[in-house]
Amino acid sequence: MKDNEGRSCSSSHGAAGKYVRYTNEQLNALEHAYNECPRPSSTRRQQLIKDFPVLAHIAPKQINVWFQNRRCREKHRKELTGLVGLxxxxxxxxxxxxEQNEQLAKNAAYGTLEKHCLLMQLNGHCNTNQTSFHAANQQSEAAIVTDRTTDFLVPEGDSECETSGGVNITGLLLIAEETLKEFLAKALGTTIDWIQLPGMKPCPDSFGMVAVSHGCDGVAARVLGLVPLEPTRIAGILKDRPSWLHACRSTDVVGTATTENKGTLEVVYTQMYAPTTLDPPRDFWTLRYTTFLEDGNLVVCERSLKDTKYLPTMPSMEYFMRAEMLSSGYLIRPCEGGNCVVYLVDHMDLKGTSTLEVLRPLYQSSSFLAQQMTLPAMLFLKQEAQVEQMPEGFQIFPTLRSLALRMARGFNDALNGFPDNGWSLIGRDGTEDVSISFNTSSYLKGIEPKSSAVHSEDGRILCAKASMLLQVVSDER
Structure with missing residues (x-):
């Protein structure tokens, strides 16, 4: 037979095992009876049929099955609720x-750093008293003014008080230790309010965690990922910034020194391309410190050198704007299986307030920094790991990547028009929106002329660059 809603319903004489569909009235009656007695006896089930006429066409056996199923569902619901709470x-x-693990890791890092500083203070004086120490500092500072050379960081002894070429290694080491402490605090997320980068969803095959700064000086970005490479290999790749960062023109190490704990101090000069012809490129003078912590982790941290007494005499770069790198770097933690957990932190002040207002987002956006520098570093590490696992004969990807890097660098050189790359300005209009340059460098000869470059009779390449600012105009009349 059929119920009131047209659905089939088995009668008391229906076939065994047939699924019974209950009407809403029947379900309400059964629920009411279940609330009064979840385990009715056979007599009670017979009485239910008499008390609720809507159950008259349902066999007592089917009613018994409904009560059994209802008790089972109730049991599962209670178990599920308990599991959800658990x-x-x-x-x-x-x-x-x-959180406790991160706090313990932070405390351990701070403890290791403080112990390291104390050991250096105890062992670094080398039987010299405080008076002679200050005298040596004053003498070295006087020598800096008179003589600066590019190989000024080559200490001849193990003493912390040693100077080389007129530069005091002690002062640089103190800056390096302070940079290390600040970087570890940033890498462990304790000094910068990190927020998840919009659009990045962590997953097992991604970087793990990408964050940008919120409410701090300059712009900062951090990424955490698992890389199947050796720690020293990772450090070597990241130090060679021009090989993976298209915006980096060059990185030159102009001085080195070795510390007592087998660490390395490096004075580095870096040039960065400008993303537009309307703004000058940036350059940095930084101190880079490489060391192993007592727990076996490798740390490479870097910070701008503001004191010119630690810098060699270099030709002035009038077309560059001096930017500042705050404590940045990477923490490499070896783990099982030949993998390493890598923390990358970039924190910079790119002097965006000195540029045109329309260009400031290029220099004052943490997300832009993450997309242009921090994420490409981690992506390059993962690509290098994949390339090393490729069989011989299939490693065409590095060649294509190298070609793309050369193309990007050639375009950036032409865009910025660096004089030391052979570019000379020969014309400019009154509004400085269009400029014309030529290049006589030998490596450019033989390039086929394109729409943006024309060969002159003597083999030089003419290049025209144009830039324009467009103002947003409202549609309101």
């Missing part, structure tokens, strides 16, 4: 343990 408690406990 899962919530486990999540809360896991969050607490993660």
């Amino acid at each position: 899962n919530a408690k486990l999540k809360a406990s896991n969050k607490t343990l993660v």
Whole structure:
């Protein structure tokens, strides 16, 4: 037979095992009876048929089956509720343990750093008293003014008080230790309010965590990822910034020194391309410190040198704007299976306030920094790991990547028009929107003329660059 809504319903004499569909009235009656007695006896089930006429066409056996299923569903619901509550408690406990683990890691890093500083203070004086120490500093500072050379950071002894070429290694080492402390605090997320980068969803095959700064000086970005490479290999790749960062024109190490803990001090000069012809390129003078912590982690941290007494005499770069690199770098933690957990932190002040207002987002956006520098570094590491795992004969990707890098660098050189690359300005209009340059460099000869470059009779290449600012005009009349 059929119920009131046209659905089939088995009668008391229906076939065994046939699925019974109940009407809403029948379900309400059964639920009412279940609330009064979840386990009715056979007599009670017979009485239900008499008390609720809507159940008259349902066999007592089917009613018994409904009560059994109803008790089973209730049991499962209670178990599920208990599991949900247990899962919530486990999540809360896991969050607490993660926070405690991060705090312990931070404390361990700080303890290692403080111990390292104390050991250097105890062992670095080398039987010299405080008076002679200050005298040596004053003498070295006087020598800096008179003589600066590019190989000024080559100490001849193990003493912290040693100077080389007129530069005091002690002062640089103090800056390096302070940079290390600041970088570890940033890498562990304790000194900058990190927020998740919009559009980045962590997953097992991605970088793990990408964050940008919020409410701090300059712009900063951080990324955390698992890389199947050796720590020293990772450090070597990241130090060679021009090989993976298209915006980096060059990185030159102009001085080195070795510390007592087998660390390395490097004075580095870096040039960065400008993303537009309307703004000058940036350059940095930085101190880079490479060292192993006592827990076996490798740290490479870097910071701008503001004191010119630590810098060699270099030709002035009038077409560059001096930017500042705040404490940045990478922390490399070896783990099982030949992998390393890598923390990358970039923190810079690119002097965006000195540029045109329309260009400031290029220099004052943490997300832009993350997309242009921090993420490409991690992506390059993962690509290098994949290339090393490729069989011989299939490693065409590095060649294509090298070609793309050369093309990007050639375009950036032409865009910026560096004089030391052979570019000379021969014309400019009154509004300085269009400029014409020519290049006589030998490596450019033989390039086929394109729409943007024309060969002159003597083999030089003519290049015209145009730039324009467009103002947003409202549609309101």
